[in-house]
Amino acid sequence: MEERTPHRKTRIGTVVSNKMQKTIVVRVDRMAKHALYGKPVLKYKKYMAHDEENTCRIGDQVLIEETRPLSAHKHWTLKEVLRRAPIFGAETGGEEA
Secondary structure, eight states, rough: OOOOOOOOOOEEEEEEOOOOOTTEEEEEEEEEEOTTTTOOOEEEEEEEETTTOOOOTTOOOEEEEOOOOOOOEEEEEEEEEEEEEOOOOOOOOOOOO
């Protein structure tokens, strides 16, 4: 019997909150045309995603994947961190001014 791999939805977004334990809030932006005027409008949606190791920081660009319901609002899981956000206030190893 062949092993089936389910097709799961994926989204790329930015972490806007990591205050909860093992949970991040990811903002996914998209452009849509205004219904009447046709002008492009930025729309967004926030998703709660499971982050098992608490690795994400605010500002990280991440890939999330749909999964079974993990709680009342959490139906997504962190698949990978695409780009890390810079840590402000950390020394970069350069010369001081």
